[in-house]
Amino acid sequence: MKRPQWIIAATAALMVVAAAPSPATASDNGLSIRPAMGWSSWSFVRRSPTEAAIKAQADALKNSGLAGHGFMYVNLDDFWMKCDSNGPVVDGNGRWVVDTAKFPSGIKALADYVHNDGLKFGFYVTPGIAKNAVTKNTPIAGTSHHAADIADTSVTEKNYNCKHMYGIDYSKAGAQEFVNSWAAQFASWGVDYLKIDGVGTQDVPDIKAWASALRATGRPINFALSNNLNISGAATWKQYANSWRTQGDVECYCGPGPNGSGYPITDWSHVSARFGTAASWQQWAGPGGWNDLDSLEIGNGDQIGLTADQRRSHFTLWSMAASPLLLGTDLTHLNSTDKAMLTNDRLIAVDQDGVAAKRIVNSGSKQVFSKREANGSYVVALFNTATSGSATVSVTWSQVGFTGSADVTDLWSGSDRGTISDSYSATLRPGETRLIRAVPAS
Template identity: 30%
Template sequence: MRIIAVFVLLLSGIVVTPAQALDNGLARTPPMGFNNWNAVRCDVNQAFMRKIADFLHTRKIDGRTLQQRGYNYVNIDDCWALPQRAQDGNLVVDRAKFPDGIDGMANYVHAQGLKLGIYADSGSRTCDKKGFPGSFGFEKIDALQWARWKVDLMKYDNCNQPADDNYERTVARYTAMGEALLAAERETGQKILYSLCQKGDRGISPFPWSPQIGNIWRTTTDIRPQWPRIKMIIGKNIPLHKWAKPGAFNDPDMLEIGNGELTQTEEQTQMSMWSIMAAPLLIGTDLTKASEEDLKILANDDAIAVNQDPLGKQGEQVSNKGGLRVLSKPLANGDTAIALYNETDSAATISTNAREAGMLSIARYEVKDLWSKKVTYSSGTISAKVPAHGTAFFRVKQVG
């Protein structure tokens, strides 16, 4: 499959090698932060993004801020630009929304030790119905502009594609931007995390080309704060573990914790499953309106530690019995994360054992529940009564 990707690049006249984007040194663990789309959609503006940056930087949950826990990207989604480019081809910031410009917004978040993300589209116009300028044919101009603005992440969507779009042209479009970002880095020194948002549109799979040219890539259609959607996305993302590694991660879309339509059990499931699947943890709710319970879910240090483990492994499913799933993820210090995930509509007992989960066969294991924080000991069996739509999440240590 690697040969196919190289052939596509040669046809498009681009000389970048497929693995080059992964050598940018970014996303050694899944990125964490915030994206405004699910909170305010096209009503994004400077005041709101500053408010979120301030919240990440200053609001303490159990003694520490979300920024201190690793949430450091503040990502602006669609609708930040004016509908037309300038005469020189550059994108124009909507100054009614961002009076200090995107560079001013970058300066603001950087002063707090945070990072700024921006949104663009690989077609002629962006996805919002107002249709802001896309970057197709303007890749070098736009990448250099973002780099000069000191943008740290760029999310690249896939609307309004050319009429003759197909697999090869999709790969060429996304690869062209990847090369443009690297060229902009060479000119300015500004590294930009490349977030691909092709989503498998028109039946074009995001594999194997996305992991070769980007840092993270969407694996499913857009998320919504509804259990059937969350369940579907988890099911689609679970089998993709072989593609994940430091610098390159599957992205099943934003965290919906706090958006109001999920139960606390379902919110804990999303945090648990995104953590064991090594998915980006990008908050999609207005944090200033989130409940203390929601904030505590997002601030779960044990879940975050599993997500940010330096091995960069995505948890692998070791069993699935009628929707009662077991996932296992090896961790850098020799521990193993275990998720007992119940996607069904009834409570059930889910069990696994050390051998099935890929651990060494020894006499004794320490089992920490990452939600209750209770520690127990086991001779090899890991089991829990899991509520409907719930996930029991454990860190297992071999102790003798």
């Protein structure tokens, strides 16, 4: 199969970028050399995932052509497990069981379906051990130990659905083996991506245990941390994971449905809050580990809660930050304007070049980010983040990193802007962006 041009360009860039020094050791699992691309169930499907719903989104990812542009993961988020009044219901070895009312064929069959679409399957877990496992004192698979041997009942771990999760004391025999057995089960189901949610600085032992367990399965499983990780632990997140959420949810929870579900899914304040985060976390991104700005809410037009200009700025910032591109929208009802955005290979190549941009202008609503790619060209994004009033945003080539003149291409339109000397300016509508590639003349 012929590779898209963005893959060829990004591969060439990464040959240089991957050799560059980084501020911390990257995860050694060999995965996520480029930021992950795909779809996640949380934003749109929210608390009601079903086998049929996930299959429909997988089919849409393939049939829409998005998969051909690199969107490969279909990630089932929270609410797949069965709960009772004491939390997650568990199997004979203390691991959560699937809610068969939602997934009558089981998770392996669903993963097989996704794989048959030529895609990859992602899954979800939270740290700790279920209260039900401790109450029943279930045995830990492959050992003589039991759940009560490893549980720290003085610690309550975060779980957004079933609640009732205790901490794990990793100094106890059987603790790592419990996580290993769970990871092995996920691998046997065909999981390619695992999000562990609700983790923070206090959960470093869980993160280490899961990172080790996933490697031990022998199956390549992209490991993602969520959410709102503290930047003080960035070196640790980079060492053990392939991505880490740098902020809270991008969803506004302002829709008309239960728990704020439905449209709108987000709003500009939740997106624009990422400009500062992208700047402060920039140094930690690189091949093998990425700053995750959360879901990309493009696909369903204005009803998503963003104007077309704001959606382009949304995609531009995520691409400049080299964030994972995980769509949160309804792929079965793609808007033609948004589909054109998502299939713009020039934008995708900016995300997949393996370089996170630095912020070089931070003047209120006037923001400029820039990065140098391996071939010596510069990608520059100018933003007007205001919600009213046009603004002229300017940057000098010396701020970008070179002097003289440059050949400029508009990456959203693909149009040649000609040779421009010394500086670049754009008058932008509120929420609008201008994304250019500048190739220095010298």
